[in-house]
Amino acid sequence: MQLLDLTLPSPEENLALDEALLNNAESSGRPLEVLRLWEPIEPLVVIGRASKLHEEVNVEACQSRGVRFLRRASGGAAVVTGRGCLMYAVVLSYELHPQLTALDLCHQYVMGRLQKTLAGQVPEVDFQGTCDLTLDGRKFSGNSLRCKRSHLIYHGTLLYDFDLDLIPELLRTPPRMPDYREHRPHESFVTNVPIPREMIRQQLIEAWETTGPMLDWPSELTAQLVAEKYTNPEWTSMR
Template sequence: MQLLDLTLPDPEMNLALDESLLVAAEEGAGGEVLRFWEQPAYAVVVGSGGSVVIDVNLSACAAAGVPVLRRASGGGTVLLGPGCLCFSLVLSYDHAPGLNEIPASNRYILARVLSALKPVATASVEGTSDLAVSGVKFSGNAQQRKRKFFLHHGTLLCGFDLALVAKYLNAPERQPDYRRDRPHGDFITNLPARPEEVKQLLINEWRPEGDYAPVPLARAHALVADKYSRAEWNRRR
């Protein structure tokens, strides 16, 4: 596994780079990687099957110039921006037993993330793939899968402006049972740690060896042109 600590200027490219890392591994042009990125400006990102109309306050986003995009993995709708650390793992199914099954792979990865975060939080897995402290969420996770490799990416709130979530996101179409219809402000929290500290904790857990290269930027640009910049993808539901 190699390390890639790289945030690109716009959210379309950041989403496209995650998918490009997966495709590169699948095609033999890359391998396992741990990536960190932190979107410099706010952006709403809907899961592959999510509803823009239901989950997103489109008028508020339009008024503030907040883009609304769709990723290729599943999961719920999120607001990205400063203080929301994104981590991405591209893993081979041979990395550990059971990774070919989504529930088992979630358990494996999230157990390791929880172990890494022990110095700053006593947390647990809630719902399908959330991480929470005392039932209050600080991390959501999702996956995209190919034949030999899969992408697992997640968010970790570390100093995020939580009030903005209720401004730009509606109550979600689907909610985990543990949410119990709580509004956004009562449901999410920040880790008591800085993003750089959390990065180091995850690096200590996953132990990447060396920096990832070459970065598949040309592939990412192509994915932006073909998918992530197109309304028929981002607003398809």
């Protein structure tokens, strides 16, 4: 597995790069696995592929604060990210991991690996719901995936020093909640994991056993997706 530790200048480019990595793997004709790490500089709201924008996001608050909101290519609900939230994405091959075609096994495989490596630093880290990592029942990592013919991408957030007050300000109460949330509001449901950024980064690199840097990342495909999709208002507001 290759490592791509790269944050691009704009939110659109960063979301497009995740999708480009999956599409690039699909078109390669061989197993092409990569771990990508990045972190936004400014607050950003990211909604899921099927999310209803105004149902999940306080658009007026975002506009008032100048916070961007964009739609990603994978499923799941809206998240708030920014400085203090490390983002990761892992592209995995079905040829190398045929069991991952079963979604429950896929969640267990990725989340179990993340839980195990972070629990080495904070033993109380738990895996709850479909794809959440928690600490004392409070969520610090939300995740989603998109599956294609030969590869999938699994990506998510890792809150370690994030301004948690932004979450209830910018997001509405989600339309779907895991049972363990027990209808708690954002204020009593989310938390930061007390692990330094560089330690989280190093733990992820070791957990996925990366073999070296990805030097030929799909820059042209990323630019194409930015132009055709991620800067297109119709993509973000389509629902």
